[in-house]
Amino acid sequence: MNILAGVQLARNEPIGRELYAALRERILTGALKPGDAISEIQVADELGVSRTPVREVFRRLADEGLLRILPQVGTFISPIQLRAVYDSQFVRETLECRTVRIASERQTRQDADRLEDFLTLQTRAIRDGNLAGFFRADDDMHTYLIGMAGRPAIWSLIQGVKAQLDRVRFLSLESGEWLDRIMEQHRAIIAAVLAGDADKAEAAMRIHLQSVFQTIERLAETQKAFFEGERDLVRP
Amino acid sequence: MNILAGVQLARNEPIGRELYAALRERILTGALKPGDAISEIQVADELGVSRTPVREVFRRLADEGLLRILPQVGTFISPIQLRAVYDSQFVRETLECRTVRIASERQTRQDADRLEDFLTLQTRAIRDGNLAGFFRADDDMHTYLIGMAGRPAIWSLIQGVKAQLDRVRFLSLESGEWLDRIMEQHRAIIAAVLAGDADKAEAAMRIHLQSVFQTIERLAETQKAFFEGERDLVRP
DNA sequence: TCCAATGAACTTGCATACTAGTAAACAAGT
DNA sequence: ACTTGTTTACTAGTATGCAAGTTCATTGGA
Numbered sequence: 001m002n003i004l005a006g007v008q009l010a011r012n013e014p015i016g017r018e019l020y021a022a023l024r025e026r027i028l029t030g031a032l033k034p035g036d037a038i039s040e041i042q043v044a045d046e047l048g049v050s051r052t053p054v055r056e057v058f059r060r061l062a063d064e065g066l067l068r069i070l071p072q073v074g075t076f077i078s079p080i081q082l083r084a085v086y087d088s089q090f091v092r093e094t095l096e097c098r099t100v101r102i103a104s105e106r107q108t109r110q111d112a113d114r115l116e117d118f119l120t121l122q123t124r125a126i127r128d129g130n131l132a133g134f135f136r137a138d139d140d141m142h143t144y145l146i147g148m149a150g151r152p153a154i155w156s157l158i159q160g161v162k163a164q165l166d167r168v169r170f171l172s173l174e175s176g177e178w179l180d181r182i183m184e185q186h187r188a189i190i191a192a193v194l195a196g197d198a199d200k201a202e203a204a205m206r207i208h209l210q211s212v213f214q215t216i217e218r219l220a221e222t223q224k225a226f227f228e229g230e231r232d233l234v235r236p
Numbered sequence: 237m238n239i240l241a242g243v244q245l246a247r248n249e250p251i252g253r254e255l256y257a258a259l260r261e262r263i264l265t266g267a268l269k270p271g272d273a274i275s276e277i278q279v280a281d282e283l284g285v286s287r288t289p290v291r292e293v294f295r296r297l298a299d300e301g302l303l304r305i306l307p308q309v310g311t312f313i314s315p316i317q318l319r320a321v322y323d324s325q326f327v328r329e330t331l332e333c334r335t336v337r338i339a340s341e342r343q344t345r346q347d348a349d350r351l352e353d354f355l356t357l358q359t360r361a362i363r364d365g366n367l368a369g370f371f372r373a374d375d376d377m378h379t380y381l382i383g384m385a386g387r388p389a390i391w392s393l394i395q396g397v398k399a400q401l402d403r404v405r406f407l408s409l410e411s412g413e414w415l416d417r418i419m420e421q422h423r424a425i426i427a428a429v430l431a432g433d434a435d436k437a438e439a440a441m442r443i444h445l446q447s448v449f450q451t452i453e454r455l456a457e458t459q460k461a462f463f464e465g466e467r468d469l470v471r472p
Numbered sequence: 473t474c475c476a477a478t479g480a481a482c483t484t485g486c487a488t489a490c491t492a493g494t495a496a497a498c499a500a501g502t
Numbered sequence: 503a504c505t506t507g508t509t510t511a512c513t514a515g516t517a518t519g520c521a522a523g524t525t526c527a528t529t530g531g532a
Contacts, residue, residue: 014307014485039513050487052288055514056295063296071250072493072513087389091331098330153323161393250515275483286517291484308523310483475532483524494513502505 015053019043020060027066027077028166034079034226038067064163079228080167085216088161093209095158096142097202103148104193104201111148115190118144122186126179134179135169141186145193165212171223172215185211251289255279256296263302263313264402270315270462274303300399315464316403321452324397329445331394332378333438339384340429340437347384351426354380358422362415370415371405377422381429401448407459408451421447 023043026032044054058075061067065084069075118141125133143155185208192201220227259279262268280290294311297303301320305311354377361369382391421444428437456463 041513051514052486052488056292058514059292059295060299063299069514070494071515073495074513083389087387090387091390091393094331094334095327151323151326153319154327157327157397252515273483277483287484288516288518294484305484306524307484308482309525473532476530478527478529480527481525484522486521487519489516489518491516492514494511496509496511498507498509500505500507502503 015047015049016057019047019054020057023057023061024064024066024163027061028163029170030167032077034077034228036077037074038077039074064160066163080164080171080226081228082216082220085164085168085212088164089209089212091161092158092165093206095154096146096209097205099146099149099151099154100189100193100205101198101202102150103145104196104198106148106150107193107196112194114144115141115194119183119186119190122183126183138182138186141190145189148193168212168215168219171226172219182208182211251283251285252293255283255290256293259293259297260300260302260399263297264399265406266403268313270313270464272313273310274313275310300396302399316400316407316462317464318452318456321400321404321448324400325445325448327397328394328401329442331390332382332445333441335382335385335387335390336425336429336441337434337438338386339381340432340434342384342386343429343432348430350380351377351430355419355422355426358419362419374418374422377426381425384429404448404451404455407462408455418444418447 023032032038040051040054040058044051047054058067058069062069062075065081066078067075068078118137121137122134122141125131125137142158143152146152146155146158185204188204189201189208192204259268268274276287276290276294280287283290294303294305298305298311301317302314303311304314354373357373358370358377361367361373378394379388379391382388382394421440424440425437425444428440
């Protein structure tokens with residue numbers, strides 16, 4: 001079975017960059033499922049490169065908790081660890097609730113246009129059934145808000161911990177009514193930010209980022225095989 | 237000149253583990269200064285191993301922002317980027333202010349003994365002029381507080397961003413009166429936590445974690461060569 | 473004296489060969 | 503049938519060699 005169905009490297013950049021992104025996406029979207037074996041040689045052969053760059057990518061993914069490397073045994077896609085998911089949510093909520101607060105205190109006229117653009121992009125993506133596009137516009141909006149708070153670099157840190165959350169998100173293949181509810185949350189956040197109401201913005205962001213809990217509730221039952229660790233962990 | 241003055245690998249574990257810790261410590265403590273060149277071959281030869289494991293360690297340190305790898309040119313110790321330092325402080329303050337809040341709400345009887353132990357360990361280390369021991373006990377106390385909040389894993393994330401802060405801390409070689417002030421801050425935090433006063437605990441923690449700003453003030457002037465980036469960045 | 477060309481000595485990126493360890497299939501004995 | 507020992511085929515860890523690019527000192531000419 002092909003690990004990388006039809007991945008073609010452009011080879012303008014170093015190998016690792018693209019391979020990292022490609023593998024990461026396949027793990028997050030569930031194309032590579034928890035428990036699946038994935039060997040350095042296999043991937044190297046499929047790409048027509050040597051083990052060395054593949055190996056380095058594996059290491060990075062293992063550091064992020066997406067791969068599990070067992071020496072002399074093999075490398076496997078990590079199970080989704082509930083503890084790690086809850087911790088990731090905690091970190092994201094803590095950081096973004098503070099940054100959105102700052103964003104709402106610093107908001108200016110031109111921010112309004114940009115933020116509203118994100119909302120229209122998102123509704124349009126939903127209308128067209130373009131899930132990938134929606135996720136991208138979603139991330140872009142969060143990125144912009146963090147930038148407004150003057151902390152653009154923090155998004156890359158959140159990106160790191162968010163991996164665990166995204167695995168859950170993709171596993172759930174959000175249905176239509178869910179997306180509508182997310183849009184409502186987005187609108188509430190943006191409205192509060194543009195109104196300069198820090199308290200309301202923080203509250204709206206918290207509700208938004210905590211909605212992943214409901215997704216977990218539904219999933220941890222049905223997709224039990226992909227999860228690891230006890231349920232009922234630290235919940236606020 | 238020796239990069240690794242007298243580092244002896246135990247070779248019970250994989251090479252990388254120890255080498256990573258050894259290099260990281262030398263960068264943080266300033267034994268390896270910003271701008272210093274450090275090549276894969278040189279380190280490999282000094283350790284009597286091949287380039288491959290050294291290379292992987294370099295990659296991880298580069299991901300953390302401690303090394304700068306320029307292809308076909310060389311690898312260098314990163315300058316201390318003020319922007320990264322302030323961002324790290326922001327992340328740490330945001331996370332630990334929330335966790336110490338939770339810790340103070342969950343505190344129990346046996347926590348009191350442990351926390352007081354940390355304080356005595358610290359005062360003893362200061363009395364003996366044992367700086368390394370003080371830093372260790374300092375970190376241990378923060379670790380314990382985060383554990384009290386039920387989020388032990390978050391410490392490793394903070395550990396990651398803390399690297400930038402530690403570089404500043406070690407560069408300043410805190411003088412005696414500074415250490416006394418830190419101890420006062422520690423005592424204030426612990427007292428608030430044990431009293432179950434979340435607001436006071438959070439405030440004390442914020443003051444404590446913001447004290448690095450004064451250190452930066454003093455240093456960015458005198459040690460200008462080690463720093464990169466404009467002063468007067470986002471400050472609360 | 474100045475400047476440009478050149479080449480030696482570096483560097484990291486990548487490829488490949490070898491080592492050593494695990495696991496599972498299999499064979500032989502009970 | 504079951505256990506035990508052995509073989510075989512895999513894995514990642516490590517070593518090493520080559521390729522490609524940068525830096526810098528040296529050299530030759532004006």
